[in-house]
Amino acid sequence: MIQLNEKGLRDRAAWESAGYHLPHYNRQEMRERTQKAPFWIHFGAGNIFRAFQANVVQKLINDGFLDRGLIVAEGYDYEIIEKMNRPCDDYSILVTLKADGSVEKTVVGSVAESLILSSRDEGEFSRLKEIFRSNSLQMASFTITEKGYSLVNGRGELLPEVQEDFEEGPGAPRSYIGKVTALLYERFLDGQKPLAMVSMDNCSHNGDRLHAAVAAFAQAWCGRGLVRQEFETYVNDKGKVSFPWTMIDKITPRPDPTVEAILEQDGLAQASPVVTAKHTYVAPFVNAEETQYLVIEDSFPNGREPLEKGGFIFTDRQTVDKVEKMKVCTCLNPLHTALAVYGCLLGYERISEGMKDPVLRRLAERIGYEEGLPAAVHPGIIDPEKFLDEVLNVRIPNPFMPDTPQRIATDTSQKLAVRYGETIKVYMKSEALNTEDLKMIPLVFAGWLRYLTGISDEGKAFVLSPDPLLETICGYVKDMKPGEVRDAEERLHPILSDASIFGVNLYEAGLAGRTISYFEELMAGTGAVRRTLRKYVCEKVAMHGEGVV
Numbered sequence: 001m002i003q004l005n006e007k008g009l010r011d012r013a014a015w016e017s018a019g020y021h022l023p024h025y026n027r028q029e030m031r032e033r034t035q036k037a038p039f040w041i042h043f044g045a046g047n048i049f050r051a052f053q054a055n056v057v058q059k060l061i062n063d064g065f066l067d068r069g070l071i072v073a074e075g076y077d078y079e080i081i082e083k084m085n086r087p088c089d090d091y092s093i094l095v096t097l098k099a100d101g102s103v104e105k106t107v108v109g110s111v112a113e114s115l116i117l118s119s120r121d122e123g124e125f126s127r128l129k130e131i132f133r134s135n136s137l138q139m140a141s142f143t144i145t146e147k148g149y150s151l152v153n154g155r156g157e158l159l160p161e162v163q164e165d166f167e168e169g170p171g172a173p174r175s176y177i178g179k180v181t182a183l184l185y186e187r188f189l190d191g192q193k194p195l196a197m198v199s200m201d202n203c204s205h206n207g208d209r210l211h212a213a214v215a216a217f218a219q220a221w222c223g224r225g226l227v228r229q230e231f232e233t234y235v236n237d238k239g240k241v242s243f244p245w246t247m248i249d250k251i252t253p254r255p256d257p258t259v260e261a262i263l264e265q266d267g268l269a270q271a272s273p274v275v276t277a278k279h280t281y282v283a284p285f286v287n288a289e290e291t292q293y294l295v296i297e298d299s300f301p302n303g304r305e306p307l308e309k310g311g312f313i314f315t316d317r318q319t320v321d322k323v324e325k326m327k328v329c330t331c332l333n334p335l336h337t338a339l340a341v342y343g344c345l346l347g348y349e350r351i352s353e354g355m356k357d358p359v360l361r362r363l364a365e366r367i368g369y370e371e372g373l374p375a376a377v378h379p380g381i382i383d384p385e386k387f388l389d390e391v392l393n394v395r396i397p398n399p400f401m402p403d404t405p406q407r408i409a410t411d412t413s414q415k416l417a418v419r420y421g422e423t424i425k426v427y428m429k430s431e432a433l434n435t436e437d438l439k440m441i442p443l444v445f446a447g448w449l450r451y452l453t454g455i456s457d458e459g460k461a462f463v464l465s466p467d468p469l470l471e472t473i474c475g476y477v478k479d480m481k482p483g484e485v486r487d488a489e490e491r492l493h494p495i496l497s498d499a500s501i502f503g504v505n506l507y508e509a510g511l512a513g514r515t516i517s518y519f520e521e522l523m524a525g526t527g528a529v530r531r532t533l534r535k536y537v538c539e540k541v542a543m544h545g546e547g548v549v
Contacts, residue, residue, distance in 0.1 A: 001269045004107070004284045005089045008269075015107065018266040020093070023109040024062045034068040034112035037136040039305060041128075043180065044143035045074040045081060045114065046280075047252035050092045051288040053141070053200070056310035058110035065309050069110040071131060075117030075176045076144065079276035084284065085114040093268075093285040095259050097400040103262065104290075117179050119172040125179075132183045133190040138302045140180075141198040142210060143248075146414050147468060148176055148201070149209040151216060154469045165217070169226030181217040184241070185227055188234050194301035196242045200294065202249075204328060204418045205321070207297065211235075211243035244297035245317055247324040249332065251291075251395070255283035256402035289401055291390065295323045295381070313381060322379035329422040330372035331388040334444075335364040335396065336408050337419050341447045343405030344465075345457050345529050351405060355397040359530070363537045365392060367440045374433060375426035409465040412448055413473055413501055420444065421503015428509055435510045442511045443536055445502065446518035449492065450529065452477045457529035473501075483525035489516050 002014050006027075009015065015022055040057075042049055049072065060066040072090075074081050084092075090111040096104040116124045131137060142148070151162045158166070165178035170185045187193050197214065199206035218235040221227040234240050255273045263271040263285060273283035298314040308314055327333065336351070342363065343354040354360045368388045376384045395401075420441050427433040452474050454464050459482065464470060476495045480488075496506045496515060506512040521532040 001267050003269045004091050004093065005087070006091075009091065009107065009109075014267075019105055020266075021104070021106040023058060023107065027109050030061060030067065030069050030110075031112040034071065037068065038071050038112075038131050038134050039068055039136050040139045040141065041071045041073060041131055041137065042141045042143070043073050043075055043117065044148075045072045045085060046143060046282075047254075047286045047288070048143050048200075048248070048250060050108065051094050051252045051286040052248070052250050052292055052294065053143075054092070054108050054110050055094050055106065056294075056307070056312065058106075058108050060305075060307070060310045061110060063309070065306055069112040071113045071115065072111050073115040073117045073128060075179060076148070077276050077278045077280045078116045078118065079274070079278070080280060080282050081114050081116050083274045083276070084282045085111070088284055090114050091284075093263065095262070095285050095287045096290050097259070097287055097398065097402075098290050099394050099398045099400070101400055103259075103400075105263075105266075117176070119174070119179055119182065128183055129186045132187045132195075133193075135193065137187075137193075137195060138300060138304050139196045139198055140184075141200050143200050144176060145201060146203040146209075146411065149199070149203075149206075149213045150468075151175075151177065151213055154472050166220040167224070169221055169224070177213040178217055181214050181221075184214065184235070185221075185231055188231050189228075192230075192234050192240060194240050196244060196300045196302065196304070198244050198246060198296065200246050200248050202328070202333075204324060204422070205245055207243040207245040214243075238299065239301055242299040242301050244299045245320040245324065246297065247293065247295040247320055247327060249291070249293040249327055250288060251401060251403055252286055252288040253401065253403040253407060254281045255285060256287050258402065259285060259287045287402060289395060289398060291395055293323075293327075293382075295320050315381065319379055319381060322377045323382055325422060326376050326379055326382065326384045326387065328418055329420075330376040331368060331384055332391050332395075333415070334367050334372060334419045334423070334441075335391065337412060337415060338363055338367055338440075338444045338447070339396070340405040340408035341412070341444060341451045342529070342533065344409055344462060345447065345451055347456055347458065347460075348405055350399075350401075351403045351408065352397055352399045352401060354405060359533045359537050361392075363440060363443070363533065364396070366537065367444070368392065371438055371440055372423060375423045375430075406463075406465050409451070411467050412451075412465070413467050413469040416445070416448070416501055417499075417503035421499075424502075424504050424509050424511070428504070438511060439514070439536060442506075442515040443518050443533075445496075445506070445511075445515045446522055447529075449477060449495075449515075449519050450522040453480055453482070453523075455482060457527060459526045469501075480523065482523050482528060485520055485523040488520050488523075492516060492519065 094106045161174040165173040170182035199210040218232040222232040273281045295313040297317045339354045348354040427435045496512045
């Protein structure tokens, strides 16, 4: 048996004979240097961090460009640190699943220290404060999901823990951003030291979201006299604290049993995932695709290490914006959401299986090539059509990627405004484009509303994926059943006119009527989802299609 910890990795020959790539540096010395002079702390110890950022840093250490690693802190699910990071001595295994069927296994050891972001744990929080006081610290980065930056509930009301933190100050905050802002205040008190606060989450203008959340805490605390008044100025001074925009792209699904079986055959002890009390699936390994992009606005007031040598792309804010819109609004995310919604309705359990369905593949192609690309701006550093070709022909169809429609359908209400709304806005403003030509995007909207009934195309109930607005939005289709649709327009009017969900008022965009009509057809009884898809998706041959289905 081979064990994923310091003791187990002393037997390098056993790991290498099993086909694993190992760290090529003195890890103890790396950890000591990192702890004394940290340059990068990351918040969010999930799969994307372990598969992407941590692996890039490992490559840079292996190649001699870095002599220090990362520190990771987890502020949502502490069990990730307690039950996985620390028992494995902060090692993890990256299993890269390539489209040709080959598998690459890498032991990643670049995480020098793991911490729990809890103001109630004096030891952990004191160490975090010490890190934030370090002159050497250049960056605090985040993968905490879109929800992590929200300070309000679905009704726009401050979350109770945020309200409490606003009133109590930075002493012992409970909310995620409250704890982070308290740490930043520690850096402010220690000489107003510069720092880059870098959101690496998959959402539009992510740096602005992080800044808005931190600035709200600074304003609330300064307004109540709970912190020094200069703190708000510090947070809003880009020369002191920057909030760069980034675009990240790498698919890292939940740990898959087939990958677990591979590792068990290699003799890995305790390869099985742990399911935490917060329903996080975390394993000693991460399975991920090979393709990855991280484009970062080059705004680092305390300097930065040569991370571009590991493949990160540093550029200006305008270019990041173009790349992000290309990916999130045109070439990947809209396709994923469409495949997720309809994949759930049609009973698929893998995204790659959905792409074998010629109708769903055609839907994705038409959304990308026909409706998305005309609204895409060429960012210069990545070609949109080539990116889209890779997505449709290599990445999404990859049969070895265990990604599920159910995972991607999570938080759909938070995604529609960006993934489709931005494209609709371009059509509305353009003299050359017309929203009348948008047929697939409203078909996705109608499919999402049909999805919210929780009844598959075969008439079977299924569990809806988590969504912060689930209780509210499900109310619009409550008691609607396939074959029993009445007053659809009246019942759906409030949601279709809600620009916070779709990015635009669909009535003003001229898309509400089409969405309602599609919805009524999708709800016409068992099998209506597939009939409706065939009717509208296959009405013409897509630009890159293979013929009418």
